[in-house]
Structures are given as structure tokens and as C-alpha cells.
Amino acid sequence: xxxxxxxxxxxxxxxxxxxxxxxxxxxxxxxxxxxxxxxxxxxxxxxxxxxxxxxxxxxxxxxxxxxxxxxxxxxxxxxxxxxxxxxxxxxxxxxxxxxxxxxxxxxxxxxxxxxxxxxxxxxxxxxxxxxxxxxxxxxxxxxxxxxxxxxxxxxxxxxxxxxxxxxxxxxxxxxxxxxxxxxxxxxxxxxxxxxxxxxxxxxxxxxxxxxxxxxxxxxxxxxxxxxxxxxxxxxxxxxxxxxxxxxxxxxxxxxxxxxxxxxxxxxxxxxxxxxxxxxxxxxxxxxxxxxxxxxxxxxxxxxxxxxxxxxxxxxxxxxxxxxxxxxxxxxxxxxxxxxxxxxxxxxxxxxxxxxxxxxxxxxxxxxxxxxxxxxxxxxxxxxxxxxxxxxxxxxxxxxxxxxxxxxxxxxxxxxxxxxxxxxxxxxxxxxxxxxxxxxxxxxxxxxxxxxxxxxxxxxxxxxxxxxxxxxxxxxxxxxxxxxxxxxxxxxxxxxxxxxxxxxxxxxxxxxxxxxxxxxxxxxxxxxxxxxxxxxxxxxxxxxxxxxxxxxxxxxxxxxxxxxxxxxxxxxxxxxxxxxxxxxxxxxxxxxxxxxxxxxxxxxxxxxxxxxxxxxxxxxxxxxxxxxxxxxx
Amino acid sequence: xxxxxxxxxxxxxxxxxxxxxxxxxxxxxxxxxxxxxxxxxxxxxxxxxxxxxxxxxxxxxxxxxxxxxxxxxxxxxxxxxxxxxxxxxxxxxxxxxxxxxxxxxxxxxxxxxxxxxxxxxxxxxxxxxxxxxxxxxxxxxxxxxxxxxxxxxxxxxxxxxxxxxxxxxxxxxxxxxxxxxxxxxxxxxxxxxxxxxxxxxxxxxxxxxxxxxxxxxxxxxxxxxxxxxx
Numbered sequence: 001x002x003x004x005x006x007x008x009x010x011x012x013x014x015x016x017x018x019x020x021x022x023x024x025x026x027x028x029x030x031x032x033x034x035x036x037x038x039x040x041x042x043x044x045x046x047x048x049x050x051x052x053x054x055x056x057x058x059x060x061x062x063x064x065x066x067x068x069x070x071x072x073x074x075x076x077x078x079x080x081x082x083x084x085x086x087x088x089x090x091x092x093x094x095x096x097x098x099x100x101x102x103x104x105x106x107x108x109x110x111x112x113x114x115x116x117x118x119x120x121x122x123x124x125x126x127x128x129x130x131x132x133x134x135x136x137x138x139x140x141x142x143x144x145x146x147x148x149x150x151x152x153x154x155x156x157x158x159x160x161x162x163x164x165x166x167x168x169x170x171x172x173x174x175x176x177x178x179x180x181x182x183x184x185x186x187x188x189x190x191x192x193x194x195x196x197x198x199x200x201x202x203x204x205x206x207x208x209x210x211x212x213x214x215x216x217x218x219x220x221x222x223x224x225x226x227x228x229x230x231x232x233x234x235x236x237x238x239x240x241x242x243x244x245x246x247x248x249x250x251x252x253x254x255x256x257x258x259x260x261x262x263x264x265x266x267x268x269x270x271x272x273x274x275x276x277x278x279x280x281x282x283x284x285x286x287x288x289x290x291x292x293x294x295x296x297x298x299x300x301x302x303x304x305x306x307x308x309x310x311x312x313x314x315x316x317x318x319x320x321x322x323x324x325x326x327x328x329x330x331x332x333x334x335x336x337x338x339x340x341x342x343x344x345x346x347x348x349x350x351x352x353x354x355x356x357x358x359x360x361x362x363x364x365x366x367x368x369x370x371x372x373x374x375x376x377x378x379x380x381x382x383x384x385x386x387x388x389x390x391x392x393x394x395x396x397x398x399x400x401x402x403x404x405x406x407x408x409x410x411x412x413x414x415x416x417x418x419x420x421x422x423x424x425x426x427x428x429x430x431x432x433x434x435x436x437x438x439x440x441x442x443x444x445x446x447x448x449x450x451x452x453x454x455x456x457x458x459x460x461x462x463x464x465x466x467x468x469x470x471x472x473x474x475x476x477x478x479x480x481x482x483x484x485x486x487x488x489x490x491x492x493x494x495x496x497x498x499x500x501x502x503x504x505x506x507x508x509x510x511x512x513x514x515x516x517x518x519x520x521x522x523x524x525x526x527x528x529x530x531x532x533x534x535x536x537x538x539x540x541x542x543x544x545x546x547x548x549x550x551x552x553x554x555x556x557x558x559x560x561x562x563x564x565x566x567x568x569x570x571x572x573x574x575x576x577x578x579x580x581x582x583x584x585x586x587x588x589x590x591x592x593x594x595x596x597x598x599x600x601x602x603x604x605x606x607x608x609x610x611x612x613x614x615x616x617x618x619x620x621x622x623x624x625x626x627x628x629x630x631x632x
Numbered sequence: 633x634x635x636x637x638x639x640x641x642x643x644x645x646x647x648x649x650x651x652x653x654x655x656x657x658x659x660x661x662x663x664x665x666x667x668x669x670x671x672x673x674x675x676x677x678x679x680x681x682x683x684x685x686x687x688x689x690x691x692x693x694x695x696x697x698x699x700x701x702x703x704x705x706x707x708x709x710x711x712x713x714x715x716x717x718x719x720x721x722x723x724x725x726x727x728x729x730x731x732x733x734x735x736x737x738x739x740x741x742x743x744x745x746x747x748x749x750x751x752x753x754x755x756x757x758x759x760x761x762x763x764x765x766x767x768x769x770x771x772x773x774x775x776x777x778x779x780x781x782x783x784x785x786x787x788x789x790x791x792x793x794x795x796x797x798x799x800x801x802x803x804x805x806x807x808x809x810x811x812x813x814x815x816x817x818x819x820x821x822x823x824x825x826x827x828x829x830x831x832x833x834x835x836x837x838x839x840x841x842x843x844x845x846x847x848x849x850x851x852x853x854x855x856x857x858x859x860x861x862x
Contacts, residue, residue: 110843
């Protein structure tokens with residue numbers, strides 16, 4: 001068998017480009033097409049069977065027109081049912097069509113037939129390729145009785161499906177099973193030219209999907225034997241068209257049902273959500289833990305209990321917040337006015353200011369024990385709050401640099417006159433040990449000549465002037481009750497400080513030193529005697545309120561100071577209490593002037609035993625409720 | 633929740649198992665039922681015929697495809713029909729050549745012809761497949777088709793034998809047919825001429841014979857069980 005393949009392969013390579021798929025039966029036409037140049041001899045055009053029981057053959061004389069007359073050519077066939085078969089003549093002629101018909105008795109399926117043409121003078125025109133077997137030349141008739149039915153219109157109303165059904169060709173014995181036929185349905189838009197072919201199938205009905213409404217379609221069918229290649233003719237076409245069908249009666253209730261259904265579902269969902277709101281909120285939005293500060297209850301802030309909050313903030317409770325100066329009290333408002341002689345002050349203070357400014361710039365903050373310049377003398381220029389610093393200068397001090405020029409007349413304070421007079425009385429209380437770094441100002445409005453870089457504003461006059469507090473202003477009690485009250489209020493704030501008792505003890509000692517006429521705390525105090533009594537008593541109309549510095553720091557000094565108090569007290573000129581460099585605005589009084597905190601008490605240089613107080617770190621905060629106590 | 637799930641899961645699993653088991657039972661080849669035993673899934677004769685006819689149609693289709701493919705390769709310049717007809721090894725089997733002849737033939741004879749044809753083509757097709765498989769000139773497609781064709785001939789033969797048994801059981805045909813054992817007797821007249829045939833001729837012959845088989849089966853069915861499809 002190998003010898004077959006090599007030539008076969010060659011042939012395949014040679015002829016692979018050509019489409020030679022052909023059955024023996026169809027060899028009739030090919031040869032004739034190729035041999036065009038040669039004169040066309042009589043030949044058979046086609047032999048076809050329609051039902052696998054009979055078949056027909058047609059011939060043509062070719063170019064030999066003299067043989068075109070009927071009877072000039074005779075058809076002979078050979079049926080090879082045995083090696084001894086012979087050529088026989090056509091059983092039935094149809095000369096009009098030049099056709100030879102073989103009926104059932106002369107038709108044998110699966111047997112090769114060969115056809116031959118013979119002329120009158122025994123010229124035989126035979127081609128070996130004109131042999132065939134009947135089953136290979138079968139071309140079934142087209143189906144009949146085509147019709148179509150509308151299956152379904154799409155919901156959009158744009159396309160529809162159609163079922164096409166037909167009958168098998170009557171000539172084919174499908175019922176008897178002799179022929180098994182496959183059908184091929186083709187359809188097209190009537191306006192187009194391309195046919196759409198569906199798949200071959202043996203049933204007598206076919207569904208066509210996706211036809212468009214409004215377009216007229218043409219359908220025709222052809223058939224062939226199963227597993228054979230030759231198709232029959234196409235059937236007659238049928239036309240189908242579907243116009244717009246307003247089928248709202250079916251869709252309208254559907255849409256209504258959908259709408260109501262969705263609405264009902266939404267209502268149910270909403271009911272569920274509403275009833276389970278809490279749970280859903282917990283699931284969807286879990287509560288975020290709020291920040292908490294240890295020791296502070298946020299509710300206090302909300303309810304405005306600032307007093308307690310302040311207490312907490314100031315370290316009243318264990319673990320309370322650390323403020324800048326937890327030792328400072330804020331219960332005794334005081335304002336100190338310090339006035340400096342212009343003549344001497346200017347000349348001196350200029351230098352001093354410069355020096356102090358420079359010192360202040362360069363030198364690091366140092367405790368109070370540093371040298372300070374204390375002005376011990378103060379003169380009250382202004383009836384209200386003019387203080388002349390005494391000529392008592394102590395060691396330099398950092399705070400002295402903060403030569404704050406006090407605004408001599410705190411304007412707008414009617415009650416200040418009294419206070420001033422009181423203050424004038426109390427000026428001796430000024431510490432001579434310390435030079436208030438604050439410059440007292442003359443009666444003129446404030447001069448900022450000797451102003452230090454940092455100072456604290458004691459008060460803002462209604463006229464607009466600013467009353468600066470000396471750096472070393474001491475705070476003194478204004479009155480015992482006031483101080484006591486202040487002490488009490490202070491004690492409220494400072495639980496931890498055991499100074500309350502000490503302060504209270506000191507209070508009567510400081511009684512004479514109270515400077516604040518109106519309850520505003522002019523607490524001028526030397527470091528020798530430190531006043532730690534707060535005077536938080538509300539000062540009627542007091543423009544100046546000071547908060548006593550926290551007693552903690554001055555505690556050790558306070559004791560010492562207390563001893564000295566009576567000693568110093570009568571002798572000591574009124575000194576402007578050194579004003580701290582920084583003070584805190586306590587509040588705005590009714591006249592919209594700033595009320596400053598008193599500066600912290602600083603230890604005077606002649607009292608070296610005393611530990612230096614904290615310098616001007618007057619971080620004395622006043623809380624609103626303290627202000628409430630302070631205000632009239 | 634899990635407590636409720638477990639019995640539900642077990643019930644579900646049980647249902648699935650039952651369904652699968654029933655499916656398996658159905659899918660498994662039903663045992664040969666004799667005299668309508670209980671529990672047997674008995675096929676009707678019409679169904680048997682339909683299956684067999686479908687099988688033969690498929691076989692004929694494959695033989696036609698292979699033959700066309702070989703025609704492409706070998707390109708017979710001339711029509712081979714006249715030459716080939718002498719060489720088919722099944723030519724000795726007398727087969728009706730027309731519908732009328734087939735319809736006039738007795739059922740037993742027709743059935744016997746079918747069986748003879750199928751028996752005659754078992755071995756040649758197997759060897760044909762072997763030759764194709766070993767020859768690298770042919771594609772796998774051809775080789776697979778030849779194998780399928782060979783298997784189909786065997787399957788069809790078994791199917792036809794089952795149909796014969798059924799028909800005998802139903803008393804449609806007599807016992808003149810030898811049954812399974814007669815296959816060897818049928819082979820005797822068919823000589824080993826097929827070994828001399830070339831592949832292309834073999835295919836041509838088989839194509840012709842598969843068409844015969846298909847037609848004969850259809851006629852037989854429409855004569856015996858003419859309902860639906862005839």
C-alpha cells in the first residue's frame with residue numbers, strides 16, 4: 001500500500017490549490033469545460049435522480065449540429081451488475097428534451113452505470129467519467145407547502161421569532177425511509193441580496209430568531225440527501241412580515257406589578273431599618289472611642305464648671321495637668337502701677353534699659369536671686385496710680401529689664417481714685433529690696449522709653465493706654481477679708497498646696513501691705529516678705545486685679561518674709577511691687593480694660609536665703625468663674 | 633444557628649446522594665433483560681431501530697467524508713467507478729438494488745443481508761485504520777475518522793444483532809437466522825480479497841455499502857414498526 005501514497009502525495013501537492021471535490025457523477029461538466037478549444041463532441045450534460053428510484057440523463061450534440069436532430073444520437077448504457085453485462089439502449093427517450101429516462105425497473109442503486117452516445121454511423125462518443133452510481137446523483141425535489149407562524153415578539157417590540165414549517169417533497173419516499181433528507185432554510189431581507197443560511201437539519205420545521213419588525217423577509221428551502229453532497233433546487237419563496245403590534249395589554253400589568261412589587265419591598269426594607277435602627281447604627285457606624293484625658297471629665301467642660309476644671313487643670317487632683325506654674329495662685333487679682341520719674345528714670349533707665357535690654361537679650365533667664373535693680377522709691381505722680389519708685393535698687397534682676405512703663409492714669413476707672421489714694425497709702429509697702437523693674441511713669445501718658453523687651457501689661461486704660469506692670473511688683477493683700485476670701489478661694493483651687501494655712505497665717509501679716517484700694521490687688525511685695533495670700537475677693541469696679549502668685553514657691557520665703565513683715569512694713573517705703581515680666585490678662589473689665597494677673601512674687605536680693613522665686617513667669621490664669629468672683 | 637444548619641445540611645446531602653444514585657442507576661447500562669424481567673429498562677423495538685438507524689447514518693457520513701478526502705489526495709483523473717466495482721470484496725453478497733427489490737425481500741433475508749455486510753467490513757476497516765495510523769502522510773484527522781469508522785461497524789453489528797434478538801423475541805421474524813453464532817458462517821463466502829484492495833478502493837466500496845446498510849435498515853424499520861418517522 002505504500003506505493004499508492006507517494007504518487008498520491010505528489011498529486012496532492014500539485015493539485016491542492018484546485019478545488020477538486022467532486023463526485024464521480026459530477027464529472028460530466030468538468031471535462032467539457034476544460035476542453036474548450038477542441039470541437040465539442042456529443043456528450044451528456046447531466047444525469048440526475050430525484051427519488052433514488054429513477055433517474056434521467058440529458059445529452060447534447062455539442063458542436064456537431066448535424067447530429068442535433070432527434071434520433072441522430074442514441075444512448076446506450078451499461079449497468080455493471082456483473083462482469084458480463086452489456087451495453088443497452090435507453091429504455092425511454094424524450095427527444096424533445098434530449099433526455100433518457102430510466103424508470104424503476106431499470107434503475108439499480110449502488111450499481112455503477114456508464115452512459116454512451118452513438119451516432120447513426122456507429123461512432124461512439126464515450127467518456128469513462130460518465131459512469132456513476134445512482135445514489136450519488138440524487139438531487140431531491142424542493143419541499144412544498146411552506147408556511148410560517150409568529151412565535152413571539154420581543155418585549156421591546158423590535159424583533160420577533162418565527163416558525164417555518166413545510167412538507168417534504170412528494171417525490172421522495174421519506175415515509176418509507178428510503179430517503180433521508182436534510183433541509184436547508186435560507187432567508188433574507190427582501191431589499192438585500194445576501195441570503196442567510198441556517199444549519200442543515202432533517203426536520204420539517206425550523207425556527208428563525210431575531211427578525212425585525214417592519215421588514216419583509218423572504219424564505220426558501222432546499223434539501224439534499226443525508227451524507228451526500230448534491231442539493232436540489234430551491235423551493236418557492238414565501239414572504240413574511242410583522243408590523244408594529246401595540247401589545248400594551250400584556251406589558252402594562254407587568255409593569256404595574258413590577259412597580260408595586262418594588263415599592264412594597266422598599267417599604268418593608270424601610271420598616272426593618274427603622275425598627276432596627278439602633279442595631280443597624282451600631283453595625284454600620286460603630287461608635288468611635290472619644291479621647292479622654294486622664295482626670296478630666298469632658299462633661300465638666302460641657303456644663304461650664306470651670307472652677308472644678310481649673311482645679312483639675314491646675315493640679316488640684318492627683319495627676320492633674322501640669323500648668324506652667326502650678327504654684328501660682330490665681331485668686332487674687334491685682335494690678336500694679338509703677339511709675340518712674342521721668343528725669344531720673346529716663347536718664348537712668350535709659351541706660352538701664354539698654355543694659356537691661358541687652359542683658360535681657362543675652363542673659364539666660366535667671367532666678368530672682370540675680371542682681372536686680374530695685375527701685376525702692378516710688379512717687380506717685382498721678383493721683384491715681386502714679387508711683388515713684390524709690391531709689392532703692394537691689395541687685396540686678398532679670399525682671400528689671402522689663403521696665404514696664406506703667407500707664408500712670410488708669411483712665412476710666414472712677415473707683416480708681418480711691419484706689420489710688422489707697423494705693424498711695426500703701427506705697428510704702430513697696431519693697432525696697434527690690435527694684436521694680438517697672439518704670440513708673442509720670443503723669444504723662446506712658447512713655448515707652450525704658451520699656452524692656454518683655455513686660456507685662458497690668459491694665460489697659462479705657463483711654464487706650466496700657467498699664468504695664470513692673471517685673472517685681474509684689475502683690476499684697478488688699479484686705480484681710482479679701483485675702484481671706486481669696487485664700488479660701490485659692491484654697492479651693494489648691495488642694496494639694498498646704499500653703500493655705502500658711503497663707504492665711506500670713507494674711508494678717510500682710511494686711512497692711514495690701515495695696516489694692518479697691519480690692520484690685522496691688523500687691524507689691526518684696527521678696528523678703530512674700531505675699532502669697534490671694535485676694536480673690538471681688539473688687540468692685542476694680543480695674544486692677546491681680547492674682548496672687550502661687551504660694552508654693554514663696555512658701556519657704558513666705559515664712560521668712562512673714563517674719564520680716566512687721567519689720568519691714570512700716571519702714572519700707574512703698575515700693576512699687578516689682579512687676580513680673582509676663583503677666584496674664586485676667587479679664588476685661590466693664591470698661592474694656594485688661595485686667596492683668598499679678599506678677600509672681602520674686603525674692604529680693606537682700607534676702608538671699610530665700611530661694612529665688614520663679615521669675616516672671618506669671619502664668620497666672622484666671623478662669624471665668626474666678627473672674628466672676630473678681631468682678632463686681 | 634449551627635444546630636439548625638446541621639440537620640438541614642445532612643438532609644440536603646442525603647437528597648443529593650439519592651439523586652446521584654438514581655442518575656447513576658439510570659445511566660448505567662441496563663442489563664440484558666430476558667422476557668421482561670422486573671426492574672429492567674426495556675427498550676421498545678422502535679427505539680432500537682431508531683438507534684441503529686442513527687448509528688448507520690453516522691457511519692455513512694464518516695465514510696463519505698473519508699472518501700471525499702481521499703479523492704482530494706488521489707484525484708482520480710478518471711472515474712473509478714467502472715474499475716472499482718469489480719474489486720469490492722462484498723460484491724458477492726446479493727443485495728437488493730432498488731427500493732422495490734428491498735421491499736419485496738423478506739424480512740429475514742433483508743436482515744441477513746445487513747448482517748452480512750456488517751460482518752464483512754469489520755476486519756478490513758480495522759486494517760485500514762492501522763495502515764492509516766502508521767502512515768505519516770495522512771493527517772490525524774483521517775486516522776481518527778478511520779478508527780471511528782471501524783468502531784462504528786462493530787457497534788452497529790452488535791446493535792443489529794440485538795434488534796434481531798428482539799425481533800425473534802417478539803416473533804416478528806422466524807428463527808431461520810443463526811443469531812450470533814452465524815457470523816462466522818457469514819464470513820465464509822467473503823474471501824480475503826480485501827487485502828488486495830487499495831485504500832482508495834476500499835473506501836469507495838465501504839461508502840457504497842454503508843449507504844446500502846442505512847437504506848436497508850430504514851426499510852426494515854418502516855416495514856416492521858412503521859410508527860413515527862416513517
